[in-house]
Amino acid sequence: MSVEHEQSGRTIRCLVAKVGLDGHDRGAHVIARALRDAGFEVIYSGLHRSPDEVVQAAVQEDVDVVGISILSGAHNTLVPKILDGLKEYDAFDDRLVLVGGIVPEDDKEELRAQGVDEIFGPGASMEEMITYIREHAPER
Amino acid sequence: MSDLVEDLLAGKHSALARVITKIENRSPGYRDVVSDLHQHTGDADIVGVTGSPGAGKSTLVDKVAAAYRKEGLTVGVIAIDPSSPYSGGAVLGDRIRMASNAGDMDVFFRSMSARGSLGGLSTATTDAVTALDAFGKDKIIVETVGAGQNEVDIVRTADTVAVLVPPGSGDDVQMLKAGILEIGDVFVVNKADLDGADRTVQQLREMLQNRGGQGRGGHHGPDQHAETHAGPDEVGPDDETATESWSPPIVETVANRAEGVDEFITALADHGDFLDRTGRRDEQERARFAAEIRTLLREDANGLVTRELDRKGGIDQAISDVVARETDPYTVVDDVLAPLRECLDRDA
Numbered sequence: 001m002s003v004e005h006e007q008s009g010r011t012i013r014c015l016v017a018k019v020g021l022d023g024h025d026r027g028a029h030v031i032a033r034a035l036r037d038a039g040f041e042v043i044y045s046g047l048h049r050s051p052d053e054v055v056q057a058a059v060q061e062d063v064d065v066v067g068i069s070i071l072s073g074a075h076n077t078l079v080p081k082i083l084d085g086l087k088e089y090d091a092f093d094d095r096l097v098l099v100g101g102i103v104p105e106d107d108k109e110e111l112r113a114q115g116v117d118e119i120f121g122p123g124a125s126m127e128e129m130i131t132y133i134r135e136h137a138p139e140r
Numbered sequence: 141m142s143d144l145v146e147d148l149l150a151g152k153h154s155a156l157a158r159v160i161t162k163i164e165n166r167s168p169g170y171r172d173v174v175s176d177l178h179q180h181t182g183d184a185d186i187v188g189v190t191g192s193p194g195a196g197k198s199t200l201v202d203k204v205a206a207a208y209r210k211e212g213l214t215v216g217v218i219a220i221d222p223s224s225p226y227s228g229g230a231v232l233g234d235r236i237r238m239a240s241n242a243g244d245m246d247v248f249f250r251s252m253s254a255r256g257s258l259g260g261l262s263t264a265t266t267d268a269v270t271a272l273d274a275f276g277k278d279k280i281i282v283e284t285v286g287a288g289q290n291e292v293d294i295v296r297t298a299d300t301v302a303v304l305v306p307p308g309s310g311d312d313v314q315m316l317k318a319g320i321l322e323i324g325d326v327f328v329v330n331k332a333d334l335d336g337a338d339r340t341v342q343q344l345r346e347m348l349q350n351r352g353g354q355g356r357g358g359h360h361g362p363d364q365h366a367e368t369h370a371g372p373d374e375v376g377p378d379d380e381t382a383t384e385s386w387s388p389p390i391v392e393t394v395a396n397r398a399e400g401v402d403e404f405i406t407a408l409a410d411h412g413d414f415l416d417r418t419g420r421r422d423e424q425e426r427a428r429f430a431a432e433i434r435t436l437l438r439e440d441a442n443g444l445v446t447r448e449l450d451r452k453g454g455i456d457q458a459i460s461d462v463v464a465r466e467t468d469p470y471t472v473v474d475d476v477l478a479p480l481r482e483c484l485d486r487d488a
Contacts, residue, residue: 010165011228011255036229041253046236052243057235060248062157090154140161 012137014065017045017054019082022072031069031100034126040133051078055085063095064137070101075111083115094138100124142169145176148275153245156275160250163267174267180274184216187408188294190284190323191304196330197283198237200304200395200404205247206240207401208279214246216272218265219283223253230254234283248272254285262293263435269297295323296431299424300411302326302404305344307337321347324388326407332392332400344390386414449476 016032018025025047032042043061045054058066066086068079079099086092092115099111100120108119117136120129144162147155159177162170189197198219205215217238223230232251241247252268265282272280284294295301303324327348329341389407393400415421449455452475461467 010167011253013161032231036224036231037227039224039227039229041223041230041232041251043232043235043251046239050243056243056245059153059245060157060250061232061235062154062161090152091157140158 010140011039011041012065012133013041013043013061013063014067014133015043015045015054015058015061015063016067016069017049017057017082018047018069019045019049019051019054019078020070020072020074021048022070022074023047024071025069027071027100028069031067031126031129035130035133038130051081051085054082055089055091058082058086058095059089059091064140065096065098065133067098067100070099073102075099075101075103076107079111079116080114094140096133096136096138098129098133100129141176142173145173148177148271149180151276153248156248156271157250159271160252160268163264163271164252164255166264170267174270177270177274181270182273184269184273184277184280185300185408185412186269186273186280186282186298188282188284188298188301189304190294190301190320191328191330192306195304195306196393196395197304198234200328200330200393200401201281201283202238202240203395203398203401204281204405205238205249205279206398207405209241209244209247213278214276215241215248216269216275216277216280217247217249217283218252218268218272218281219249220252220254220265220285222285223255228255248275248277262296263432263439265293266297266432292323296428299415299421300325300408302328302408304328304330305340306331307334307340325386325411326404327388327390328393328400328404329390330393330395333394333397337392341390341392348388348390384414384418386411444480445476448479452476 014035016028016035018028028044032044035042043057043063045057049057054066054068057063066082068075068082070078083092083097086095086097096117097115098118098120099116102122103111103119111119118132144155144159148159159173161167162173189201191197201217201219205217208215219232219234221230221232221234230253232253235249235251238247238249241249250268252264255264269280269282282294282297301323303320303326305327307329327344329337329344331337332341389410391400391404391407393404395401412421415424449458452458458467458472462469462472
């Protein structure tokens with residue numbers, strides 16, 4: 001795909017965010033690179049972000065996709081804070097919110113009920129994720 | 141006026157973010173938005189920060205933004221990163237270094253990708269600056285890719301250009317090369333705690349002394365000066381300062397420890413005062429709009445011409461005819477432009 005072609009269309013922007021005390025970012029790096037190679041623009045947050053900082057980045061960068069990578073098990077506390085922050089800035093409705101990491105089944109349902117669009121566990125393939133984003137990135 | 145523009149002027153961050161997205165994507169209607177915003181601009185100070193990759197631009201910008209916030213000023217930052225020539229994708233990583241301002245919405249930090257081609261970057265950057273200015277930001281910092289032509293383009297957007305030079309960044313021949321020395325209003329030797337920093341400062345100083353005499357110190361080159369027809373007599377309100385020139389200071393910083401940041405900010409402010417005192421700010425503004433009008437004219441005219449070319453069978457057909465020696469490039473261009481010429485002659 002040529003750059004010119006890409007430019008005439010819309011470029012999908014994704015935030016890859018590491019939130020909380022979780023210090024493992026190898027997976028986030030791999031995902032950032034795969035999304036870049038898929039032609040997306042990726043904003044990587046760096047480690048140890050607070051929910052406020054993730055919201056700030058998601059709003060200012062006007063991303064289509066907020067991807068939260070979390071392996072520490074703190075998703076039940078941190079993810080809802082991000083969702084609330086996005087709503088506060090009118091930045092929730094037209095954004096995909098994805099969670100990647102180890103999330104127990106019961107928690108998955110709860111997170112979905114709160115507004116998370118999809119959750120990708122350890123077995124998820126990169127293709128799956130990219131296809132999902134292409135198909136579900138909100139029209140603006 | 142659209143809702144989006146109203147929301148932006150009312151201070152909604154999500155509207156500002158969406159306007160910049162529209163500008164980047166050149167979505168339908170973005171021109172009207174930028175037009176509507178224009179009358180609300182003109183109050184922000186615009187600083188360009190450039191220098192080679194790894195010079196520490198983002199770290200310094202972070203600390204500068206934090207210092208401005210302490211003074212109660214609001215800040216907008218546009219950081220430009222390269223995009224992949226293959227996929228068009230990009231990892232925009234400068235945000236990571238904005239730690240001092242994390243969670244502070246009054247520092248509006250936006251990453252922009254160079255998105256490859258067509259020279260659209262400078263137009264998009266200029267328009268994004270317009271959006272931040274209209275939003276009411278006091279200071280706007282544009283941080284460039286760190287390689288290539290964008291460094292020179294940045295002078296078209298900024299009032300003051302800071303060039304970062306890391307220690308040991310090459311011998312004096314590197315510094316002799318055109319471009320980087322000519323566009324700087326303030327030079328920063330960042331990572332001044334490293335070995336070789338003194339030598340770099342020394343080399344820079346010598347190069348800058350030799351630079352004297354070319355132009356009157358403004359970073360807008362002779363070609364742009366010519367566009368503003370500002371003669372020596374109309375430079376400033378005060379004749380005694382009319383011939384005053386600017387000698388770029390060299391500031392040493394260690395950005396990751398926030399050392400030298402105050403000195404850097406003072407240097408930026410001094411340059412701002414110089415622009416006001418000598419009337420050169422107005423001159424620069426005129427040059428900037430001249431460049432912008434010319435760029436837009438070129439782009440739009442190009443669009444019209446492409447349409448006419450398509451009507452005549454398209455570029456591929458034209459190429460085939462030229463390859464077959466049935467016609468030649470000059471004749472093709474003459475044919476395409478003929479109707480345009482006729483229209484202009486008729487109205488003349």
